[in-house]
Amino acid sequence: MLRYSLCFALLLFASQAFSQEVDEATRAKDARRVKALLRLENVDLDTLPEAKASLVRHLETIQGTDEYLELIRRFKLKAAVPQLVKLAIDKGEETLGVEAAKTLLDFAASDAIDNELAGKDSARAAKLIAAIGLAADPRANDLLEATVQNEERAMPIRSAAAAAIGLNKPGKEKLLKIVEAGKLPKELNFVAANLLLNDPALKDRASKFLTLPATADSKPLPPVAELVKRTGDVAAGKQLFNTTGTCVKCHKVRGEGKEVGPDLSEIGSKLSKDAFYVSILDPSAGISHNYETYTFLLADGTVLNGIMVSQTDAEFQVKTAEAIVRKIPRDEVEEFKKSHISLMPADLQKLLTAQNLVDVVEYLTTLKKQ
Numbered sequence: 001m002l003r004y005s006l007c008f009a010l011l012l013f014a015s016q017a018f019s020q021e022v023d024e025a026t027r028a029k030d031a032r033r034v035k036a037l038l039r040l041e042n043v044d045l046d047t048l049p050e051a052k053a054s055l056v057r058h059l060e061t062i063q064g065t066d067e068y069l070e071l072i073r074r075f076k077l078k079a080a081v082p083q084l085v086k087l088a089i090d091k092g093e094e095t096l097g098v099e100a101a102k103t104l105l106d107f108a109a110s111d112a113i114d115n116e117l118a119g120k121d122s123a124r125a126a127k128l129i130a131a132i133g134l135a136a137d138p139r140a141n142d143l144l145e146a147t148v149q150n151e152e153r154a155m156p157i158r159s160a161a162a163a164a165i166g167l168n169k170p171g172k173e174k175l176l177k178i179v180e181a182g183k184l185p186k187e188l189n190f191v192a193a194n195l196l197l198n199d200p201a202l203k204d205r206a207s208k209f210l211t212l213p214a215t216a217d218s219k220p221l222p223p224v225a226e227l228v229k230r231t232g233d234v235a236a237g238k239q240l241f242n243t244t245g246t247c248v249k250c251h252k253v254r255g256e257g258k259e260v261g262p263d264l265s266e267i268g269s270k271l272s273k274d275a276f277y278v279s280i281l282d283p284s285a286g287i288s289h290n291y292e293t294y295t296f297l298l299a300d301g302t303v304l305n306g307i308m309v310s311q312t313d314a315e316f317q318v319k320t321a322e323a324i325v326r327k328i329p330r331d332e333v334e335e336f337k338k339s340h341i342s343l344m345p346a347d348l349q350k351l352l353t354a355q356n357l358v359d360v361v362e363y364l365t366t367l368k369k370q
């Protein structure tokens with residue numbers, strides 16, 4: 001198997017290097033040969049080197065399409081695992097990406113998945129986990145369960161794993177077991193509460209350990225699945241965004257507001273309703289790229305949190321939650337590290353009622369590209 005994979009990888013490499021030289025006639029011949037291959041039962045590609053070369057060249061020309069995935073699946077081309085990982089990440093919110101994730105499970109590609117999870121880019125890793133979750137395939141549950149509990153994984157990855165495992169019934173049971181065993185880190189309480197308290201069969205058990213945060217009128221917040229069904233008042237939402245909700249202290253919308261977090265002028269084109277609630281109620285679950293918080297311990301004992309604006313040999317420039325850029329000379333810094341906690345407060349719902357929150361989200365959904 002290893003030899004076969006190597007050979008396939010080499011072919012893939014060679015075909016990439018020379019892909020410009022594949023002329024129209026060859027392309028047409030490749031496509032015909034692949035069609036012929038598809039008509040055969042139980043093909044052993046290793047006995048058909050020419051057909052295999054055609055298949056490899058053909059795959060090159062159709063990367064990232066439904067047909068590509070179909071051929072990879074049909075011929076069990078495990079050498080394509082890296083491409084499948086990429087597809088699952090890049091198209092993870094579409095059927096194609098989720099199918100790619102499912103194929104990774106079919107191919108038992110846990111090493112490739114683990115590699116991605118242990119890598120530097122936790123946002124991409126979290127996307128891979130989300131795509132695996134959307135495949136709602138119990139075969140992924142052991143991997144997801146281990147990821148939820150793995151202290152070496154970044155918090156957004158663990159959070160994505162908790163959300164993902166909760167998408168199928170046995171997964172929810174596993175998540176509840178982790179909660180009952182006291183093994184869930186508190187950063188994941190919201191994700192878990194949101195899933196488990198929304199399940200009539202598990203609610204009673206879960207509520208012994210988990211609650212959703214209280215809102216301004218001291219009532220516990222309904223689960224997100226409940227909130228997304230409600231409609232809000234856009235004008236009221238805009239008003240709340242700029243006043244009671246304090247959002248304007250950190251977000252710009254069409255030129256107004258301060259810029260601690262991302263500009264939200266076009267956020268309605270980027271996030272779904274569901275994602276809005278999670279962004280607001282559980283900001284640390286998926287910290288936007290470039291907005292990671294750093295914690296500095298200064299020589300005088302002060303602890304400072306902020307978003308890194310720049311760093312040179314001489315100093316750091318750090319933006320605080322008040323939208324102030326602080327310049328800190330390096331020699332005043334005892335220690336600094338990236339934090340897994342967002343600079344966006346995790347308890348903004350305390351300022352708002354459930355209906356207020358629904359209004360704010362309704363307003364945000366109207367902020368589209370103009």
Ligand code: HEC
Pocket residue numbers: 241245246247248249250251260261262267271276279280283284286287288291292321322342343344345348360
């Ligand atoms: C103290 C500053 C602060 C306040 C107050 C604040 N935010 Fe944020 N917000 C941030 C930061 C920083 C980020 C980026 C880090 C992250 O994703 O958690 C962010 C991220 C977001 C995102 C995700 C954006 C994206 O591109 O994915 C949304 C949506 C959002 N905030 C909405 C709100 C709303 C609505 C309010 C008011 C109810 C609010 N924020 C209040 C700082 C703040």
